[in-house]
Amino acid sequence: MTELICVKCKVVLVEDKAELRYLGHTVSVRTLKCPKCGQVCFSEELVRGRISEAEMTLEDK
């Protein structure tokens, strides 16, 4: 993955987990996160791929 920089904290984002909540369920995805402020960054690929699939799955549950 490319290096991304948190504009606020001026530090490089590191790989971490992000929690997602939807329709009473909680799931987590691996993504990049600012180690200082916790800001996450989702790529378009992640959103249109795994997150969209997760939404569909949770809606069908």
Add this chain to the structure above:
Amino acid sequence: MSATGRENRKAYEPFASACVHGEAPSCSVSCPLNLYVREIVGHVQKGNFTAAYKAYRVKAVFPEIVANLCDEPCKAGCVRRDLDESISLRLLEKACVEFARTKSIPSFNLPKKTQRIAVIGAGLSGLTCAVKLAAKNYPVTVYEKSGRIGGRLWGLLDAEIFLPALQAQLDGARCEVRLETEVASLGDLECDAVVVATGEGGEAFGLLEGLDPQSLGSRQPGVFVIGSLLGTTPVEDIAQGRIAAFSVEKYLKVGAMDGMPETFRRTQCAFEMDLSRVESKTAVVPQSQEAYDEKEASAEAGRCLLCDCTVCSDGCELFDSVRRMPKQMVSDAMASLHATKSAGAVRAMSSCNLCGLCGKTCPQGIDMGSFYTDFRVFKNEDGLLPPASHEFFMSDMQFANEEAYLARTAPGHDQASRVFFPGCQLAASDPRHVELTYHHLLQRIPDLALILGCCGAPAEWAAETTIRDGVAERLKAEWERFGRPEFVFACPTCKLQFERHMPEIRGISLYTLLLDAGLPELEASNEREACVFDPCSSRCDESMQRSVRQIAEKAGISLTELPWSGENARCCGWGGHMAVANPKLMDTIVRNRTSAHSLPYITYCANCQEVFSRGGKASRHILDVVLGLDKTEDRMPSLGQRRVNRMAAKRAVLEREWGLDMPDTGDEVRRGAGGVTIPDEVLSQMYKDRILEDDVYKTVEYCESTGNSVFDPNRDLYVGHLRIGVITYWVEYAKSDQGCVLHSVYSHRVEIVER
């Protein structure tokens, strides 16, 4: 939920119970065994002879015997009979027997039963009944007067064929055959049920009078009579043996002699097949004269139409998309009301365009559109409607009924004989449609009032009944205020919505009125030939459909009918808001509609027109023809532009007809207060994703003002997100001296749990 609410919901359980999909086809009802022909032949079509053999054995019980004895009554029932030749089912059955890789009989490890069954007679019917009951783990004793099993089969078939077939089923079964044992009186038998199968001219024990011909139960409790004693053919022996096995089991369980109706012989086919598009194909003749090889069998099976009622799924892509037919749709939906899991029921519900075509074409009148309309209300009541499915459309409706709303009597009038109601989508796609049409009509109908707003259909689709009723109440109040005028509708969906929820208001289609009151001078249209695409909501409005065709013809356009039009009109893909819930289905529908004919389309629903144009299909609104508007140079309006257009229509009529000024805020919507540029290709993707420009501006502004963003040095882009309502928007943008340029925007419904 109230008791009436629960009762009301319960009433939907049998909604699709009359559906005949999956019922026996005409070949099957001509067969005494009611063989599962569709399943058998379906497997042979795919070359799976083992699966075909198993499906065959369910009802044939002794496949090797039936395949040799049957005189093919199915051929008289086959729908191909009058087209070319009936399917050679018996040869296919023989192929199943010949080519099945395994014929092992499954054992289900059922609990051992203690009630004993006596079968009198080891002929075909008695043995069928015996092995079926033994398979359910009842102890069965067969009493045979003679010294051998098989009964009349000895005179019909080679013993080398039938003996191994009978023996294979008896081996390992919980069934004892006592040869040379004559039963003189039923009272001698120590058992809980008796099946009399003594053969032609055999002992009937005085049981024939009052015999139930379906369950095969006699008047004497626990005693059943089957087989050639009743004058059956050998194949009927097997059929009766199987039916009687079910009847015996019911008797043993609940004491009733009336059998299991679902196992009774069927003789009526519940549906008819439309053969108008079936090509003629002659039957495959086996090279060996007597039997097919595998290839020949599959080729002959390929001629079989696998007859079934599929009228609903033939007309609508929903059924294939969610892989369900009405009965299952209803049972899944009802089950999901009581469970926390939806198991796809909500997806199916949210994917339905609610257009009602299935109900119109179904021989039983089962309208899944009306079912899902009500079911959406139940789900909404339970708080289980995914909120994002309708979010965009509801906010669009709100915009149309607030900022863009207008209701005025004609200049110089405080009452109206008629009111023009163009509907919210018409102005959104092209404000000139509203401005020019109203101006034209006003010359002919000086007291024509105008209402710009939404009819409430999006609220209906979103199951927001309170909002829908609120819209109707407001429109009714305007109607009263204007002196109860007749409504003039440009959009068939509005017209339908009024008919359903404001039935006291009379309405007429704009196109009928234009023909009546006078059209503008029509310019010769660009296209000489076209198809009229009837919007699904016009399906029951023959007069609107006719008027549009008359206008097109007056403009010199020669019309060709689509394969489905008029009362079979199909939805363009917009209906019911499937775009968010099932974008793949919408793509499929748009592709199918646009490719139905190579000629350009003329339609009279702004949504249909827009869906087609975006799908790359040359299409025009009939008002483009009426008003002589050439749109070939025009870009499709973005979602933000659609709102600008609504405001532009309102401004234009206020200025032109009432001499009132209204500020133009279009540029702000186009560029945003902070000056963000959105390239065309991104706008086009945003339309597909239902993302408004305004939400992009808000997100960029948030990132810029708070510094909550991430910089990607490789791409020289800033990435940030903002939750607005039930949606999280992500923007990727570049910064320069001129401001921000959007690179990409994407969104999701899940919510990020921020630390």
